[in-house]
Every structure is written in structure tokens, then in C-alpha cells.
Amino acid sequence: MRLDQFIAHCTPLSRKEAKRAIARGRVTIRGLPCRDAGEKITEDCPVCLDGQGLHRPEERYFMLNKPAGVVSATTDADHPTALDLLPPELIRDLHIAGRLDLDTTGLLLLTTDGQWSHRITSPRTDCPKVYQVTLDSPLSDEAERQLTRGVQLKSEDRMTRPADVRRLGNRIIELTISEGRYHQVKRMLAAVSNHVQALHRIQVGNIRLDPDLKPGEFRPLTPEEVASVG
Ligand code: URA
Numbered sequence: 001m002r003l004d005q006f007i008a009h010c011t012p013l014s015r016k017e018a019k020r021a022i023a024r025g026r027v028t029i030r031g032l033p034c035r036d037a038g039e040k041i042t043e044d045c046p047v048c049l050d051g052q053g054l055h056r057p058e059e060r061y062f063m064l065n066k067p068a069g070v071v072s073a074t075t076d077a078d079h080p081t082a083l084d085l086l087p088p089e090l091i092r093d094l095h096i097a098g099r100l101d102l103d104t105t106g107l108l109l110l111t112t113d114g115q116w117s118h119r120i121t122s123p124r125t126d127c128p129k130v131y132q133v134t135l136d137s138p139l140s141d142e143a144e145r146q147l148t149r150g151v152q153l154k155s156e157d158r159m160t161r162p163a164d165v166r167r168l169g170n171r172i173i174e175l176t177i178s179e180g181r182y183h184q185v186k187r188m189l190a191a192v193s194n195h196v197q198a199l200h201r202i203q204v205g206n207i208r209l210d211p212d213l214k215p216g217e218f219r220p221l222t223p224e225e226v227a228s229v230g
Contacts, residue, residue, distance in 0.1 A: 072099035
């Protein structure tokens with residue numbers, strides 16, 4: 001991490017203010033003044049601002065039951081964002097680990113930990129995401145077979161990875177996918193000539209949406225939930 005980034009991470013200073021503090025010689029690394037905002041900081045590097053040792057704040061992890069009409073983004077000109085649903089003192093440096101569409105509801109994970117969220121979103125890690133999908137019409141046996149084998153999405157060169165399908169009702173299925181392509185579930189159902197009426201995420205990896213959370217409510221993840229993303 002760059003020195004200015006590290007200072008902005010550990011103190012209330014913005015990145016710009018951190019750069020200014022560095023330029024003014026207020027920052028030392030291993031006891032020596034450093035005026036290079038781009039200096040790389042490692043885990044165990046002792047950094048001081050005005051003689052005070054700086055320490056990385058603890059990473060934070062939350063689950064939110066996202067309501068429809070809330071954007072999975074940190075800022076938006078037209079709609080409330082997921083961050084608007086958390087108190088201001090908790091949102092610093094949070095980002096979203098795997099977005100949901102504006103009209104999709106359910107499990108949204110927010111964290112300050114970039115490596116952790118990468119393990120959720122990276123196509124390489126195969127992290128399963130489980131959706132409850134309400135369809136326009138009942139899923140045919142042939143459509144189910146196609147989804148479980150993989151389907152060809154419009155304007156994509158690769159088939160989707162095999163998905164798991166569980167029938168929960170006449171027009172409701174549980175679909176488990178391990179990718180996160182753009183509008184993936186809606187496009188998969190369109191590819192088998194159906195249409196998604198409502199989409200609700202209930203699980204990411206081993207983390208299940210807490211049934212006690214009403215739409216718009218959030219809670220910190222437990223240490224076990226955090227550690228389950230490996
Ligand atoms: N797939 C979609 O189509 N939309 C979502 O919000 C999530 C997965």
C-alpha cells in the first residue's frame with residue numbers, strides 16, 4: 001500500500017490531506033522523515049504522523065438485506081445506495097463484495113477487506129451464490145437440463161458454468177451459480193426462454209442471509225462467517 005493511502009486508511013485524513021502532511025515532513029518511516037507519498041508500506045513498517053505510531057484499523061464485514069430500489073454502489077445520483085442504510089460512522093472504506101441489480105433483493109456483503117471480497121467475486125475461486133428466482137412461467141425439464149449443463153448468453157463467447165437447480169414451487173426455483181457475470185441470472189433464464197419476475201439472493205459461499213434481518217437491516221458478520229470465505 002502507498003504511504004498516502006496508508007495514512008488515509010489509519011487516520012481521519014483524506015488522501016489529499018495525507019499527501020500534504022507527507023510533503024510537510026510530518027510523517028516518518030522507521031524514525032526517518034519520508035516525503036514520498038508513493039513510498040510502499042508493508043505490514044510491519046512503523047509509520048508515525050506527528051510522532052504518533054499509526055496502526056491499521058480492524059477490517060470490517062457486514063451483511064445487509066438489500067431492499068429493491070437500493071443501488072449496490074457507494075454513490076449514486078438517482079437512488080439511495082447500500083451505504084446509505086448503514087450509520088455514517090461504519091461506512092468509511094467499505095465496498096460491496098458482489099453487486100446486485102437495483103430490483104434484486106437479499107444478501108449483500110460489505111467490507112473494508114479487498115482480499116476477502118476478491119475471494120468472493122473472482123471467477124477463479126468458484127464461490128457459489130444462491131438465488132431464489134420467481135419466474136414468469138414454470139421451468140420446463142429441458143430448461144432445467146440446459147441450466148445445469150451451462151447456457152450460451154448473448155454476446156458472450158463462453159458458456160455459463162453448470163448451475164444447480166432446485167424446484168421450490170410451480171414458478172419458484174433456487175439457482176446456484178459460481179460466476180458473477182453481468183445480470184447473469186436474468187440472462188440465463190432468458191436464454192432458456194423464461195423471464196425473471198423477482199430475484200432474491202439468499203447465500204454467498206457459506207454465508208446465508210440472516211432470517212432475522214428485515215429488508216434494509218444489516219449486521220456485522222460473525223468471525224466464523226468471515227473465516228468461511230477461504
Ligand atoms: N443475476 C442477476 O441477473 N441480477 C442480480 O442482481 C444478480 C445476479
